[in-house]
Amino acid sequence: MRCLFFITFLVLLHNTMGCNDLIHLSCKKAAASDPNLSYNFCVSSLEAIPKSHGADLEQLVALTLNLTISNATSINSTISKLLLDKKFDKYAKECLQDCLELYSDAVPTLQEAVGAFKAKDYGKANIEISAAMDASSTCEDGFMEKKGEVYPLKRENDNFSQLNVISLAFMNTLGH
Template sequence: MRWLFFITFLMLFHSTMGSEDLIQLSCKKAAAGDPNLSFNFCVSSLEASPRSHGADLEQLVAITLNLTISNATSINSTISRLLVDKRFDKYAKECLQDCLELYSDSVPTLQEAIGAFQAKDYDKANIEVSSAMDASTTCEDGFKEKRGEVYPLKKENHNFCQLNAISLAFINTLSGT
């Protein structure tokens, strides 16, 4: 009986190590292919998700896409709070309103990416993720148009870009490109 317990323990231990190895290896490859992608961010984002333990690469893509949707939803909440903040002038509020629309649009775009990915249409998934990723750049660019304007979503924007970059790298690995 102890022998059976020991074998079961070894199998569970090995499968856990395998998923963490996959996360490490996948993130290492992704970061090597994109100088803007942080290996540490990739690993910590995936390891923080309980669903990633024991996941294969396809499941990791789905996890990162869902993390990105959650991130966009959180950014929308932050923007909604900032829109009522009296610290921001009319120009900043107009930029924030544009950002709210961009990030709101990114949620269904990322949901389309999930559908395309599940259908193994990696090209369409790639296009949808890239399109969603543009929200962060466009949002930030709006603030840069006025000299001295402070962009209040820098960290959130960076995380959104990182999550999209992870998804793109993993999708490209699966598609062989």
């Protein structure tokens, strides 16, 4: 009886470890390929998605792309709220309006990436993800053009950029 319990425990432990091993290994490889990607961010982002547990790499890419779309949608909502805030001057509001447009465009671009990915056209998906990722740097650049301007979307932009890098890195692994 003890032996059966121990074997069952080992099987369960192995299955539980196996579910997250791919996330950890994929995130480790992705972080090693891009100095701007945080291994911890990668792991925590994916482990927060219940469907990621036991997913294969192709499923992880799809989950990451969907997470990135949700993130861009959330950023749009945040920007819309910031545009109503009276503490921002005319310049900051113009920058926020530009950011809103950039992130609004990023959503359908990422949806195109999902379609290309599902069709296994990794080259097109890569191009679409890279194009969407430009929203974060272009948005930030607008604020940085005026000395002393406060950039209110730093954390959101960084997260969006990292999610895109994860998608690209994972997809790159699939393509090879």
